Amino acid sequence: MNKLSVVGMGPGSYDQMTIRAAQALQEAQVIAGYSVYVDLVKPHFPDKEYLVTPMRQEAGRCRMAIDAACAGKSVAMISSGDAGVYGMAGLIYELAQGRDLQIEVIPGVTAALSGGAVLGAPLTHDFAVISLSDLLTPWEKIEARLDMAARADFSIVLYNPSSMKRADYLRRAVEILLRHKAPETVCGAVRNIGRDGESYELMSLKELADHQADMFTTVFIGNSQTRNLSGKMVTPRGYKDV
Amino acid sequence: MNKLSVVGMGPGSYDQMTIRAAQALQEAQVIAGYSVYVDLVKPHFPDKEYLVTPMRQEAGRCRMAIDAACAGKSVAMISSGDAGVYGMAGLIYELAQGRDLQIEVIPGVTAALSGGAVLGAPLTHDFAVISLSDLLTPWEKIEARLDMAARADFSIVLYNPSSMKRADYLRRAVEILLRHKAPETVCGAVRNIGRDGESYELMSLKELADHQADMFTTVFIGNSQTRNLSGKMVTPRGYKDV
Numbered sequence: 001m002n003k004l005s006v007v008g009m010g011p012g013s014y015d016q017m018t019i020r021a022a023q024a025l026q027e028a029q030v031i032a033g034y035s036v037y038v039d040l041v042k043p044h045f046p047d048k049e050y051l052v053t054p055m056r057q058e059a060g061r062c063r064m065a066i067d068a069a070c071a072g073k074s075v076a077m078i079s080s081g082d083a084g085v086y087g088m089a090g091l092i093y094e095l096a097q098g099r100d101l102q103i104e105v106i107p108g109v110t111a112a113l114s115g116g117a118v119l120g121a122p123l124t125h126d127f128a129v130i131s132l133s134d135l136l137t138p139w140e141k142i143e144a145r146l147d148m149a150a151r152a153d154f155s156i157v158l159y160n161p162s163s164m165k166r167a168d169y170l171r172r173a174v175e176i177l178l179r180h181k182a183p184e185t186v187c188g189a190v191r192n193i194g195r196d197g198e199s200y201e202l203m204s205l206k207e208l209a210d211h212q213a214d215m216f217t218t219v220f221i222g223n224s225q226t227r228n229l230s231g232k233m234v235t236p237r238g239y240k241d242v
Numbered sequence: 243m244n245k246l247s248v249v250g251m252g253p254g255s256y257d258q259m260t261i262r263a264a265q266a267l268q269e270a271q272v273i274a275g276y277s278v279y280v281d282l283v284k285p286h287f288p289d290k291e292y293l294v295t296p297m298r299q300e301a302g303r304c305r306m307a308i309d310a311a312c313a314g315k316s317v318a319m320i321s322s323g324d325a326g327v328y329g330m331a332g333l334i335y336e337l338a339q340g341r342d343l344q345i346e347v348i349p350g351v352t353a354a355l356s357g358g359a360v361l362g363a364p365l366t367h368d369f370a371v372i373s374l375s376d377l378l379t380p381w382e383k384i385e386a387r388l389d390m391a392a393r394a395d396f397s398i399v400l401y402n403p404s405s406m407k408r409a410d411y412l413r414r415a416v417e418i419l420l421r422h423k424a425p426e427t428v429c430g431a432v433r434n435i436g437r438d439g440e441s442y443e444l445m446s447l448k449e450l451a452d453h454q455a456d457m458f459t460t461v462f463i464g465n466s467q468t469r470n471l472s473g474k475m476v477t478p479r480g481y482k483d484v
Contacts, residue, residue, distance in 0.1 A: 008355070008359075010260065013262075014261065015260065015261040015262040015265065016260050016261070016262055016349075017260060017261055018252065018257065018258050018259060018260050018261070018351060019256065019257040019258070019259060019260070019261060019264060020257040020258055022261060023257065082351075082355045082358075082359075082365075083359075083363075084355065084358045084359055084363045084364070084365050084366060085355065085358075085365050085366070085369075086366060086367070086479065087363075087366065089359070089362070089363035089366065090362075090363035090366035090476050090477055090478055090479055091366075091478075091479065092363075093362055093363055093471050093474055093476045094471065094476065094478060097471060097472065103474075105358075105359035105360075105362070105363065106359065107258075107351045107355040107356045107358070107359040108351065108355070109260060109324075109349045109350065109351060109355075110355060113250070113324045113326065113327065113349040113350070113351075113352060113355075114349045116324075116326045116327075116347075116349065117324075117325075117326055117331070117347035117348065117349040118347075120331070120332075120335055120347070121325075121326045121329075121331035121332035121334075121335055121347065122326070123324075123326050123327050124326060124327070124328060124329065124331065124332035124333075125328070125373075125379070126370070126371060126372045126373060126379075126384075126387055127327075127370070127371055128368070128369070128370040128371075128391070128396060129365075129368060129369050129370075129371075130368045131367075131368060136479055137367070137368075141395070142368075144394050144395075145368055145394040145395075145396065147394075148390040148391070148393055148394035148396075149370070149390070149391075149394065149396075151390055152386050152387040152389075152390035152391065153383070153386075153387075154370065154387065154390075229335050229336065229339060230339065232335055232345075234332050234335045234336065235332055236332055236333075236336060237328065237332055237333065237378055
């Protein structure tokens with residue numbers, strides 16, 4: 001049967017890919033993906049056929065990959081991070097309905113994990129992952145999720161915290177979180193995770209309102225127990241006293 | 243400086259480890275961890291010195307690893323999944339305070355991602371991760387998080403959904419979720435992710451109340467948009483209409 005792999009490549013560098021993901025790319029004849037991610041893997045798999053599309057053409061990119069697979073080629077479709085977390089895996093399943101195609105999703109390290117590791121250990125307890133992009137989600141729904149997640153004292157990871165068109169979204173999100181979280185709540189921001197120029201910064205929730213995030217930033221908000229331990233963001237789980 | 247790596251090994255099989263995690267284990271002189279995880283990596287790194295402790299001795303295990311590293315050995319401490327998600331990374335930071343030690347956390351594929359990939363694509367939109375273990379968390383806090391996460395229409399991943407002592411916890415959790423989520427909400431359960439005997443099942447939220455989960459099961463509850471597409475659990479993100 002025709003086969004399509006949807007591969008999460010992790011934050012970017014080759015060594016943050018799983019061994020299984022690297023094997024899937026090695027075995028594929030065709031690698032499909034958004035140009036920025038293709039550029040990251042191409043040096044490691046130079047002899048492949050590449051199907052590349054620019055940003056925002058998600059459906060077209062998926063259809064192209066599905067068509068190539070249904071034409072009998074073994075195709076790997078790449079996403080950064082995990083293919084299932086704000087990635088292409090869902091769309092591939094939707095668009096492949098009725099096609100004669102076996103789909104395999106190969107998980108990868110999403111920014112909540114790779115960014116968390118850079119900051120320390122912010123997610124050792126229950127957490128919520130929320131995207132601030134309202135391109136496909138009404139802002140009211142995002143607000144409600146921020147409000148409930150803060151109310152329930154989750155650690156929170158914000159994907160897509162800002163873009164040129166949404167310059168004030170992080171500030172708006174922080175204002176909602178401050179309804180239920182203390183202004184001194186420990187927060188962190190990581191930029192260019194696993195890529196050149198990786199950097200991170202710890203700050204309070206109050207300070208986060210003025211943080212200049214961009215589309216390469218992932219933001220972490222601690223729960224009520226999260227602490228700054230010698231410059232690392234750490235959420236204790238409670239083992240210490242057991 | 244003395245160095246300690248805290249390594250997330252993913253769900254279990256060697257090939258679901260990242261390349262960087264495998265390199266860290268290869269470079270370490272000592273590998274420390276809970277016996278079940280050590281047994282999974284030992285065949286691939288037979289020539290290492292191993293520091294093994296049984297379950298529930300988390301603090302002792304971490305202290306042992308820290309002491310070995312401070313004695314000048316290069317030590318890798320392993321966790322299943324991601325070392326930061328209900329893993330040992332936080333405790334290592336806490337216990338290493340004041341020690342002359344450089345700590346590096348190497349992220350891995352946590353069960354939300356590896357289990358999600360087995361089920362299809364349940365987490366393509368905002369989601370919450372909640373552990374049902376009340377060993378270190380008051381049950382009232384877990385209940386509040388379930389309630390808020392359901393209210394805000396998050397997809398939800400449940401870790402530790404059941405154990406012998408907590409046989410009815412999944413049913414109690416489902417009862418809370420049913421306050422705000424429809425009984426026909428698409429759910430999934432994955433068992434032994436990435437290991438021998440891996441299996442999965444889709445069901446409704448109503449049916450999930452009677453599902454016999456065990457400590458090797460991870461449970462997924464969809465949001466209001468999640469669908470069963472030819473036996474796979476898929477949460478659409480909305481790209482299709484863009």
